[in-house]
Amino acid sequence: MNHQSHYADTGSHALPLHLLDRDGYGAWRSAQPAAVSAWLDAQEFQPAPGSVALLPGEDGLLGAVVGIGDPLDPCSYAHAPTALPPGAWVPAAELPAGQQAALQLGWGLGSYRFDRYKNPPRTPARLRLATLDGEALDLLHATMRVRDWVNTPTQDMGPQQLEAIARELAAEHGAHIEVVAGESLLAHNFPAIHAVGRASHRAPRLIELRWGEQTHPHVVLVGKGVCFDTGGLDIKPADGMRNMKKDMGGAAHALALAGLVMAQKLPVRLSVLVPAVENAIGPDAFRPGEVIATRAGVSVEIDNTDAEGRVVLCDALTYAGEQKPALIVDFATLTGAARIALGPDLPALFANDDALAASWIAAGEQTRDPVWRLPLWRPYLRYLTSHVADLANAGSRMAGAVTAALYLERFVPGGTPWAHLDTYAWNDSSRPGRPVGGEALGLRSAWAMLKARYL
Incomplete structure (x- = not known):
């Protein structure tokens, strides 16, 4: 989808909003003509967030009133493109x-539709502005990328x-890429x-950009790229597997954020690491009780x-740490426990x-793209005790998001600043600016954090 198609040319005819x-x-309202006031009174209109009232004139529409909430929250305006007539x-x-x-x-968030396999029902209204903000365009493009990539079913997103x-990102921005596969x-x-990936007919790989x-300061972004998660031999139930095309949402966030960093030319030396696999079931699937090796030994x-x-x-985190970067940030659709604790809208930050x-x-507060910090409570490492190996990958239903983060921290060098975002990357239902399906959660705030840190 062309993200600039949501905006009208400056010379085009436009109705007042x-x-x-x-x-x-x-x-x-008190400054409006009597006919406008009477029209609004007849509808008992109140400018509640999400409301719209069309204002009729003698020759058609005179304009429209759009009720908003927080004026700095993009989603305050996101109902308008589909609530208003096209034009x-x-x-x-x-x-x-x-x-x-x-x-x-x-406006762009509210205009988004995933149209790869199905035509949208109508054309959204377009917004005319004297000038378009370049950073806002790049933020919209990054968000749309996350949504499109997560919404794409696994047969087309392995x-x-x-x-x-x-x-494609590397070619667009003159970056270097290496891939180790199979x-x-x-x-x-x-x-x-x-x-993890060896059982699939599609070879696992580590993608490095x-x-x-x-x-410049070296920043490493790491994204979980599990393109489909059956659960492996500990197979998920049907309802738990239904949306597992989204389990590469962390990779989508890391790659989209990388595109934003490069487009905005943030003065950093950027690395992106995406371990891309499919957690499949087959004769060579990894099994419960196996002891596997890791890069860290x-x-x-x-x-x-x-x-x-x-x-x-x-x-991937071990490899990131070997490069002695100034910062490591990873994104992952890692645990259901984070969703139980914080719900779908608040990514868990460690x-x-x-x-x-x-x-x-x-x-997050500045961009209205919030995150919520949970503790790296190290006494809970006891839940990852193994009697035959250095560490277990799981072991208790207690504090699942915390123990997952503690597992990851074990592979980050001490003294290296590191943040882990356990993000849902999904909307279960549609709201203005937040259509059902793939979603960028924590992306805008991650960009604002990096900008404040390095610009």
């Missing part, structure tokens, strides 16, 4: 820069398609990634094959650095 919250509605609309009053950027982004996406993973010492100047007993995301991530966590939380 009155963007009003409850506080500003009274003064605006171009322009804000009736000049807006502060921050509000206009939120309007622009929200490990090789994730590789193709990374190659049996070569063992030769290059990525045994855990190989173990590199971009930026050597003199830590032996891991497989307590549950459905706790596979942390297993592929541990090799960090080994308080300043890093605080900056991401502050960025």
Whole structure:
């Protein structure tokens, strides 16, 4: 989908759009002609968030009133593109820069439809602005990428398609890419990634993208790329497997954020690592009770094959740490426990650095893309005890999101700032700006955190 198609050319005819919250509605209404006031009274219109009233004129529409909530929340405006008739609309009053950027982004979020396999029912209304904010356009593009990639079913989004996406990003921005696939993973010492993906007919791989100047701070983004998760031999029930095309949502976030970093030319040296696998069932599937090797030399007993995301991530995190970066950030659709604790809208943030966590939380408040910190409570490492290996990949239903994060932390070098985001990457139902299906959760705030840290 062309993300600029949601915006009208500056020379096109557009109807006025009155963007009003409850506080500003009274003064605006009192300044309107009697016919407009009578029309609004007849409808008993109130400018509640998500409301729209069309204003008729003698020759057709005179304009529209759109009720909004928080003026800096993009989703405050996201109902408008489908609630308004198709055509171009322009804000009736000049807006502060921050509000206009939120309007622009929200308009694009509300216009999104996944149309790869099905035509959308109607064309959204378009927004006309005197100038379009370049950063807001790039944020919209990154969000749409996450949504499109997560929404794409597994037959069209396997490990090789994730590789193709990374190659397209590299070509677009002049980045370098290397891929280690299949049996070569063992030769290059990525045994855990190989173990999880070896049963699939689609070869597992580690995708590495590199971009930026050597003199800039080195940031490594890691994304869980499990393109489908059956649960392995510890097979998921049908309802738990239904949406597992989304289990590469962490990779989608990492790759989309990388595209944003490169498009905005953030002065960092960027690496992106995506362990891309399918957790399949077959004669060579890894089994409960197996002890597998890892790049770090830590032996891991497989307590549950459905706790596979942390297993592929541990090799990638070890490799990231070997490069002694200034920062490691990983994204993963890792645990149902995080959803039980925080619900679908709040990604769980874990960090080994308080300043890093605080900056991401502050960025979430600023961008209206919140994250919520959970503790790396190290006494819970006891739940990952193995009697035959250095570590178990699971072992208790207690504090599942915390123990998963503790498992990952075991593979991050001490002293290296690291943040882990356990994100849902999905909307279970549709709301304005948040259509059912794949979603970028924590992406905008991650960008704001990186920008504050390195710009």
